[in-house]
Amino acid sequence: MSIIAKDGFKLIQERDKVFCDSRELAKQFEKSHDKVVKDIEREIRRFESRDSASEINDFFIKSEYGSRGKTYKRYKLTFLGFQMISLQFTGDKAFDNRLKFLRLFEYLINNIQHDKIKALENSTDAKWLQFREDGKKVHTRLTDTIKKYVVDYRIEEEGKINDGRYYQHYADLINKKLGIILPKGTDTRNVIDERTLFKLEMIEDKISELIVKYAESEMHYKDVYKKIKNETNGLN
Helix, strand or coil, X not given: CEEEXXXXXXXXXXXXXXXXXXXXXXXXXXXXXXXXXXXXXXXXHHHHHCCCHHHHHHCEEEEEEEECCEEEEEEEECHHHHHHHHCCCCCHHHHHHHHHHHHHHHHHHHHHXXXXXXXXXXXXXXXXXXXXXXXXXXXXXXXXXXHHHHHHHHHHHHCCCCCCHHHHHHHHHHHHHXXXXXXXXXXXXXXXXXXXXXXXXXXXXXXXXXXXXXXXXXXXXXXXXXHHHHHHHHHC
């Protein structure tokens, strides 16, 4: 984790994710942290009341901090979450502060995209290619697991054709968790940096384990996917 400061404003960078700490938001907008937390939790309840709880981590991630031997609640706000909360604050100073935060978000997000492009340009490096090759073995384990516990079941038990649906469902789920947005047909491993590739392999490996675990407990493959989708929220 890195704390990036510019013009007196601070954001958090974790791998290829950028966040605003709720304490920093409260400080810069001259609000009590308790009020900011209440504002965030009000929005979270709105997500939950609309059966959109799975989207909460796209906006707010619950966390903690310690002070004087005690533990307190805080939130990490994504670019979307920051906009949702900060737009509720009015006045000229709030406008100026929001603009500075948004420029810092843009600066960091652009840097991350630049790193991904450099990784693509350096993809002929022998060490990188070996690392990528090792990652293919993890990916193969995941696709083999999906085939055994999902695709073959759909064909043999439900008479479905192999339309590749669940391979794509899990690929989309993983890319969303990592914040990877790609044109259709693009190979993810060709365009991400080494740190993100390592994270990708960790998530693929974990999902393989969960598919086996839940499928062997006789859970239906659709319910397995829904459960894994919820459980992987904390793997960002």
